[in-house]
Amino acid sequence: MTQQENSRTLRTITLEEHYAIPALMQEPGHQLKDQAQVAQAHSQESASMKGLLDRLYDLDDHRIAEMDAACIDMQVLSLAAPGTEQLDAHDSLALARDANDLLAMAVKRHPDRFAGFAALPTGVPDAAAEELERTVRTYGFKGALINGHIRGRYLDDPFFWPILERAEALQVPLYLHPTRPPQEVVATSYTGNYAPEVAVALSTVAWGWHIETAAHVLRIILGGAFDRYPRLQLIIGHMGEALPFMLPRIDLKLPRQLTKLDRPLGAYLRENLYYTFSGFNFLPNFLNVLLQVGVDRTMFAADYPYSPMEQAYTFLEQLPVSPADKEKIAHGNAERLLHL
Numbered sequence: 568m569t570q571q572e573n574s575r576t577l578r579t580i581t582l583e584e585h586y587a588i589p590a591l592m593q594e595p596g597h598q599l600k601d602q603a604q605v606a607q608a609h610s611q612e613s614a615s616m617k618g619l620l621d622r623l624y625d626l627d628d629h630r631i632a633e634m635d636a637a638c639i640d641m642q643v644l645s646l647a648a649p650g651t652e653q654l655d656a657h658d659s660l661a662l663a664r665d666a667n668d669l670l671a672m673a674v675k676r677h678p679d680r681f682a683g684f685a686a687l688p689t690g691v692p693d694a695a696a697e698e699l700e701r702t703v704r705t706y707g708f709k710g711a712l713i714n715g716h717i718r719g720r721y722l723d724d725p726f727f728w729p730i731l732e733r734a735e736a737l738q739v740p741l742y743l744h745p746t747r748p749p750q751e752v753v754a755t756s757y758t759g760n761y762a763p764e765v766a767v768a769l770s771t772v773a774w775g776w777h778i779e780t781a782a783h784v785l786r787i788i789l790g791g792a793f794d795r796y797p798r799l800q801l802i803i804g805h806m807g808e809a810l811p812f813m814l815p816r817i818d819l820k821l822p823r824q825l826t827k828l829d830r831p832l833g834a835y836l837r838e839n840l841y842y843t844f845s846g847f848n849f850l851p852n853f854l855n856v857l858l859q860v861g862v863d864r865t866m867f868a869a870d871y872p873y874s875p876m877e878q879a880y881t882f883l884e885q886l887p888v889s890p891a892d893k894e895k896i897a898h899g900n901a902e903r904l905l906h907l
Contacts, residue, residue, distance in 0.1 A: 577638070577893065579880065580901040583744070583804045583845040583868035584642035586673075587623035588666050591647070622872035623647055626673035630871075631680055637876030639869065640898070641679070643905065644670055645712035646686040648746050652714045659688035663698055671706040682907060684742055685711040690718065692726060696733035703737050709905040710739035710802075715746030715776075721783050723790030731796050740800040740841065740904060743783060745776030745808070752779075780808040785817070788835045789826055797829075797839075800904065804845030804868055806852040810836060811859040841866055841904060846874035848882035862892045866900045 622630070626644075634642065646666045651659040663686040670683045685702040687695040702708040711734070713722070722731065722743075734741050747753065748770060757770035769775060780803060793799060803810070810817075818833040826832060837860050844853070845868040856865055869879035883897060901907060 578898045579639050580641045580898045581867055581869045582643045582843050584644055584871045585647040586644050587647045590662050638880045639876050643682045645684040648714045650714040651686055652689050652717045656691045659690055663688045667702050683708040687711050689713055692729040696729045699733050712742040712744050714744050719749045721786050723786035731799055735796040735799040740802050742802040745780045747771050748775050748779045777808040781810050793835050793839050794829045802841045804843045806847040806856050807842040811856045814859045843868035846870035862895055865896050867897050
């Protein structure tokens with residue numbers, strides 16, 4: 568038993584924790600294999616792609632042992648990026664269902680340690696809404712995670728709104744996770760006078776993932792989705808994907824006179840979104856989130872297996888907040904939002 572385990576009293580629930588299934592390494596498209604450079608740029612723990620995959624595939628003893636060592640009580644699990652969003656309709660339907668069935672079995676084996684966010688065939692919105700309902704009602708999943716754009720299309724498009732409508736009706740959140748920007752954006756905005764591996768990191772883990780996700784959130788708001796579905800809740804990671812830092816400027820430069828929305832833009836960012844750590848264990852970023860959106864909208868995440876759980880727990884434990892606020896961040900807000 569570690570010194571942390573001996574001394575800890577804080578219950579912890581982490582919300583951006585990933586798993587994979589072998590189909591992601593097979594046809595169609597060798598989805599995860601094609602992301603090897605991205606995964607390696609992202610991972611701080613794994614010395615090899617094999618080591619990373621071993622962690623992603625494991626939903627039993629090894630993962631739980633790592634959780635115990637890091638003082639993590641529960642992981643809310645989601646399918647690793649790029650998930651289903653870049654697949655065609657047929658393949659995304661099959662992969663989402665297979666992934667959800669496998670995750671449900673893991674949750675059933677370890678109900679006190681795991682909960683689930685569904686993978687959805689997002690490119691087929693009506694089927695995605697049905698899969699969301701199936702997993703929530705049959706398996707007790709707590710929402711769904713969507714990996715960024717869907718072949719260059721975004722959730723502000725009413726084509727995807729059956730998913731948003733169903734999530735609101737089921738009272739479950741959607742977690743909007745980054746994915747690599749569309750290839751044409753990578754080519755024009757991220758490929759430059761530097762090595763290809765630098766371009767990979769710039770377009771993903773260092774910058775592009777976060778800016779792309781922030782823009783996606785703003786598109787959803789500006790497209791009127793939250794006016795149509797005002798009880799819908801989104802979760803985003805990485806201390807808000809730079810949105811809390813930009814929030815005052817966004818409010819100033821996108822006033823209601825321009826947007827024609829029901830509320831100021833900042834109100835949606837404070838009332839329809841939750842924000843997790845997910846590897847951003849940096850105090851200035853945390854303080855900015857706390858100041859801009861408040862403790863009741865802030866939740867814990869480690870981003871396993873890409874970032875060390877032990878580091879995440881140590882960061883959480885040392886936060887300069889009251890014990891009551893730390894409890895909210897560590898588990899209370901997640902329990903309230905996800906009905907855990």
